[in-house]
Amino acid sequence: MIRKFGRFVNKMVSEACRHAVKYWSIFRISFQQEFAYRLSFILWRVRNVFQILLTYFLWSTVFINPGTQVFGYDRAKIITYVFGIMIVRALVFSARAMDVSRDVAQGDLSNYLLKPMNYFKYWFTRDVSSKALNLVFAAVEFFVLFLILKPPFFFQGNFTVLIAFLLTIILAILIYFFLLFLISSIPFWAPEIGWGSHFLITIVIIEAFSGALFPINILPHGFQTVIMATPFPYLIYFPIQVYLGNITGAALAGGLMVAIAWTGILWFSLNFIWQKGLKIYQAIGR
């Protein structure tokens, strides 16, 4: 009995190890790939820094008079929000999975389908490697900008809040991953609008409603309620507010429920759509 159990554990462990080795290799090669385009990566980081500076100076101008309060935000709060965006962006929005739409449209997906591995896990691993790399850079940028601008920043010390923040980040990463994959499935049916849909949804809609440009709660109340029912604010706005300690108790629990519900809904729809897509996949390009 015990021996049987031991064998079972052994088998599970070796299985897990094999799995780990597989995806660790993908992580490594993905990391190398990012470095193959050093200049492009650096430009992407420069873009991020500019974006932060732009948002920073915009809000600094609004709050130029000390004591100004807009939409319930004072200078310190809004600056903390802007710096929060920097880190959360690197964690959530650093993803490679938009390349999937090109794989589908141009038939490169075939290469992956032929291999004994899970395509979702493959891209998730690549996303994680991209996040790791971007986080390192974002941390350095954060530090440098922090020294230059000396903003009034709020450091959260409450352990429970930090745990909740971590949870919101994990949910945000999953939601973003599933959203990207869903949009990337469009080319199964319409190969020519792969980038168009990414531009519209990933760049315009997600940027605007995730809270990456402004906190959602500066909007009119009715509008806010509608947005909070969509998955978008759970990408940036919600995690930052949780970090800042602005969402606690019942509001936190409620928000987490919505985020978890969206994670589930998106996961199921992705599986459904993906299976449908694979059936009509034409594996073009020879």
Added chain:
Amino acid sequence: MDKAIIVDGLAKNFEVTEKEPGLTGAFKSLFSPKKKEIHALKGISFTIQQGELVGFIGPNGAGKTTTLKTLSGLLYPTSGFVEVLEYDPWERKPEFLKQISLVMGQKNQLWWDLPAIETFELNKAIYEIPTHVYEENLKELVTLLEIEKLLETPVRKLSLGQRMRMELTAALLHKPKVLFLDEPTIGLDLIAQQKMRDFIYDYNRKYGATILLTSHNMDDLVNLARRVIVINQGAILFDGALEDLVTKYAKEKIIKATLSKEDGIAEIEKIGKVIKLVFPQVILSVPRAACAIAASELLQNFPVDDLTIEEIPIEDVIRKAFKSGLNK
């Protein structure tokens, strides 16, 4: 068990949107897309034994690549039965995928910006190849394909021929039992083509691997495949030995003769259809059945130095067959 591949009544339809040329056409197709169904495969059937090397021939768009893609699990069959190594390819079970490989001459799996060895290492992990097996296989492939010095070069800097050999290495590291090759010699120069053919032949012999290859290149088929499947417009026209294809569809034979004198040379056209007549050489085409008589007539009535009887070149047979439709 000995059957590696079973295909029965396989059909595959594609839906394509048609677009008229130009900007107006683009707008029109945006609002009222014209859908058209293409029957890429119209119920084909064949079986392939383990260890067989079979060539797929047919013009562009005949359905060769579609068949390979369905057999390797990329395409979902519209109808019909497909089984490869006793698996349903569409399920793409890891145990199945570990035993097959599909190499497409115009699609690469190598990581473009990194040296090929990185892709090999990645495949080692993905296919879960034990280290000693991997090292052994890699060494063997690298030596056979002469790519030792190129392993550290980024793939984008390799020539097409070098890259194809890398692709093949990446596809064979896990020693697939069934190998699908789609145009393996496309774009390669003559020497590289020959090398590739030698390699495929050896691989088949050495490991008893089942190989199915498509090609436009008749040399590939003449040199490699004993059995050919001729496919046109989604239907199989011929399935059998290469020689049978020739005897069945080449109704004529070629007589080549070298003459010693030019006298009465015009009379020669009474014996058979003259293809070429430039003294001292004459080439005639005669019906298969009348071949022996024609040859003896030629020997008796003309000053012949040398005479050979040949089959029509396979390319001509196939070219002619596709022009007229084989079954007519």
